[in-house]
Amino acid sequence: MIRPMFCRLSFIACFVSLTIVSVCDNISASQENSSAMAKFLPKTMRAVGFYKYLPISDPSSLLDLEVALPTMQNNDVLVEVKATAVNPIDTKLRAPKPTIETTPRILGFDGAGVVVAKGDASKIFKIGDEVFFTGDFRRNGSNAQYVALDEVLVGLKPKKLSFEQAAAMPLTGVTAYESLYDRLLLSKKDAGKSLLIINSAGGVGSVASQLAKNLGLNVIGTASRKETQEFSLAHGADIVLNHTKDLIPQLEANGYGNGVDYILVNYDPYPYWDTMMQVIKPQGKICLIVDSSGLVDLKPLKTKSLTITSEMMLTRIIYNTDDKYRHHEILQEISKMLENGQLKTTLTKVMSPINAANMKEAHRLLEEQHMIGKIVVTKFEEKEKI
Structure with missing residues (x-):
C-alpha cells in the first residue's frame, strides 16, 4: 500500500516541478524578449x-x-x-x-x-x-x-x-464617430432623417459624411469650390451646398424648406448661427467641434427646445472618465x-x-x-x- 502512494506522490511532485520549470522558462523567455527589445x-x-x-x-x-x-x-x-x-x-x-x-x-x-x-x-x-x-x-x-x-x-x-x-x-475618425454616436446620439433608428454638415470636405466632415450615410441619414454637405464639392460627394454627401452663399434658399431648393433634423458644425459657428437657428427643426440637435469666434444669442434655443452639444476628442482622456x-x-x-x-x-x-x-x-x-x-x-x- 505504501509503494503505490509513494509513486503517485512522486508523479505529482514531478508534474509540479515540470510545471514550475515551464512557467519559469516562459517568464525567462518573456524577460529575454523584453530585454532584447530594450537592447x-x-x-x-x-x-x-x-x-x-x-x-x-x-x-x-x-x-x-x-x-x-x-x-x-x-x-x-x-x-x-x-x-x-x-x-x-x-x-x-x-x-x-x-x-x-x-x-x-x-x-x-x-x-x-x-x-x-x-x-x-x-x-x-x-x-x-x-x-x-x-x-x-x-x-x-x-x-x-x-x-x-x-x-x-x-x-x-x-x-x-x-x-x-x-x-x-484616427483623430478625425474618433472625432466624427463621437460627434454622431455619442453627442448627437444617432443610430440606425434615425435612418431617413437629415444631417447638415457645415464644412463637409475637411478631415472630420468627410468621415462624418460616411458614418452618417452608413446609418441611412440624408447627408447635406457644404463646400465652396468645385473640387471640395466633388470630394464631399465622393465621401458620403447626398447633396453639397455652397457655404459662401445663403444656405436657406439652397436648402429650400433641395427639398428642405421645413428644415433639418441635425447639424454638425466643423467650422466657426459664429457666422452660421442665425441660419442654424432658422433651419434646425424643433427638438433638433446641433454639435459644435470648433469654438465660436463671437458671442451668440441662445434665446432661439428655448422655443424650439433645441439641444446644443460639443465634441472634443480627448475629453475622456483628459478627465480620466470611467468610460x-x-x-x-x-x-x-x-x-x-x-x-x-x-x-x-x-x-x-x-x-x-x-x-x-x-x-x-x-x-x-x-x-x-x-x-x-x-x-x-x-x-x-x-x-x-x-
Missing part, C-alpha cells in the same frame, strides 16, 4: 519640434532635432512611427505666443506604426502589432521616430491599409469599418521624409485653409553610414 532600442531619436511659438514662415518655427526617447508610463505602449498626420490642431498649438519651452515641444496627434515596447500594466497589445493612434495634447506627439501613448489611444491598424492611409484616420476605454473601442470599430469598406481613408497628400522642411510645408497648406482631406508625412531619411 535594440536607441537612446535617442530624430524628431521635428520647436522651442519658440512662431509664425510658420520663421526658420525656427519647426526644427530638426535629436532627442531622448520618450519616457513610458505603466499603461503606455511605445510605437515606432511609420507615418504621422498633420491637423489644424497642430497649427493652433504652434501659433505665435510669448512662451518659450525649455525642452522641445513635439507635435503630431495621429499616426500609424509598430509597437516596440510596453509599460508594466499594458495589456491590450503585443510587441510587433501594427497600430494606428491618436495622441494626447499634454504630451509630446508623433512627429518623431518613437511616441509613447496610453494604450487606450491606440487601435489595431486595418490590415489592408498602408501606414500612410491608416495614419490619416475612457471607449476611445480604444471606437478606434477598433473604425479599423473594422476601414477593413470592410464601410469607411474609406480621406488621405489626399503624402509627403516624405519626416523633417522640418516638409512639416513646415504641411502647416503652411493647412493655414491657407484650402486643403482637401488629410496630409500625412512619412518615413525618416536613413542616416548616412560613416
Whole structure:
C-alpha cells in the first residue's frame, strides 16, 4: 500500500516541478524578449519640434532635432512611427505666443506604426502589432521616430491599409464617430432623417459624411469650390451646398424648406448661427467641434427646445472618465469599418521624409485653409553610414 502512494506522490511532485520549470522558462523567455527589445532600442531619436511659438514662415518655427526617447508610463505602449498626420490642431498649438519651452515641444496627434515596447500594466497589445493612434495634447506627439501613448489611444491598424492611409484616420475618425454616436446620439433608428454638415470636405466632415450615410441619414454637405464639392460627394454627401452663399434658399431648393433634423458644425459657428437657428427643426440637435469666434444669442434655443452639444476628442482622456476605454473601442470599430469598406481613408497628400522642411510645408497648406482631406508625412531619411 505504501509503494503505490509513494509513486503517485512522486508523479505529482514531478508534474509540479515540470510545471514550475515551464512557467519559469516562459517568464525567462518573456524577460529575454523584453530585454532584447530594450537592447535594440536607441537612446535617442530624430524628431521635428520647436522651442519658440512662431509664425510658420520663421526658420525656427519647426526644427530638426535629436532627442531622448520618450519616457513610458505603466499603461503606455511605445510605437515606432511609420507615418504621422498633420491637423489644424497642430497649427493652433504652434501659433505665435510669448512662451518659450525649455525642452522641445513635439507635435503630431495621429499616426500609424509598430509597437516596440510596453509599460508594466499594458495589456491590450503585443510587441510587433501594427497600430494606428491618436495622441494626447499634454504630451509630446508623433512627429518623431518613437511616441509613447496610453494604450487606450491606440487601435489595431486595418490590415489592408498602408501606414500612410491608416495614419490619416484616427483623430478625425474618433472625432466624427463621437460627434454622431455619442453627442448627437444617432443610430440606425434615425435612418431617413437629415444631417447638415457645415464644412463637409475637411478631415472630420468627410468621415462624418460616411458614418452618417452608413446609418441611412440624408447627408447635406457644404463646400465652396468645385473640387471640395466633388470630394464631399465622393465621401458620403447626398447633396453639397455652397457655404459662401445663403444656405436657406439652397436648402429650400433641395427639398428642405421645413428644415433639418441635425447639424454638425466643423467650422466657426459664429457666422452660421442665425441660419442654424432658422433651419434646425424643433427638438433638433446641433454639435459644435470648433469654438465660436463671437458671442451668440441662445434665446432661439428655448422655443424650439433645441439641444446644443460639443465634441472634443480627448475629453475622456483628459478627465480620466470611467468610460475612457471607449476611445480604444471606437478606434477598433473604425479599423473594422476601414477593413470592410464601410469607411474609406480621406488621405489626399503624402509627403516624405519626416523633417522640418516638409512639416513646415504641411502647416503652411493647412493655414491657407484650402486643403482637401488629410496630409500625412512619412518615413525618416536613413542616416548616412560613416
